[in-house]
Amino acid sequence: MITLHHYLLVSAALFSLGIMGVLTRKNAVNVLMGIELILNSANINLVAFSRYSSNGIDGQIFAIIVIVVAASEVAVALAMVLTMYRLLKTVNLDQADTLKR
Amino acid sequence: MSASDILFLIVAVVTVGSAAIVVLSRSLIYSAFSLLFTFFGVAIIYVYLGADFLAATQVLIYVGGILVLLLFGVMLTHRLYSLNLKTETFQVIPGFLIAFAVFISLALVSTRTQWHVVADKPLVPTTDMIGTLFLTEYLLPFEIASILLLVALIGAAMLVRRRTDV
Incomplete structure (x- = not known):
């Protein structure tokens, strides 16, 4: 079970x-x-609690909003990665240390 | 154990195993393609939880959208003719320890807690309920989500355009 x-x-x-x-x-x-x-993983938690609780499918609504946020997050983040590649010729995070030098 | 329980265990093992490949594999392409299996496994877990609309959304947006975007990101930030799309790692030991501690604490909390579980709610189609809720009770988050998508669209296009004025 x-x-x-x-x-x-x-x-x-x-x-x-x-x-x-x-x-x-x-x-x-x-x-x-x-x-x-x-x-x-957060989405699985939301949907699971919404399945096993007594108040409707509110958790699924939350999960859909999370998916929307994830989609916009990955679009903006990839734009930032492409800009970083154009400026630094690398996408390694440990080499983006201009502020440290 | 019934057949659906065994199937759930297989799906859970495949999901977590391919997530482990995403995290541990040296090759970026292997990571991206095992992320595909993770997303499909999560969609099947949604089906087990009675969330049919959400499972379809997961396949459409994650597999059809986000995974393709990530693959574009991999391809555009490496020279295509160099086939060794490797990623390097750092802080492996502290990262593993932190992840293990997080897993142990989450697993202990979720198994030791007495949740107030409502047993055996009937499985019903959820699409019309979600549509009704989005246009009545959750109208404000719905509109904010659309504005967020517009802002992300403009921001992404703004970030990657070629600067002609500098």
């Missing part, structure tokens, strides 16, 4: 993998993939 705990465990695994991707990857596009994993 699949219970709420199973969904929460899958979501926790996705979330921590996303955290690890954001923290350890140098490539900016790969960091974006980690952020997408984090947003997906």
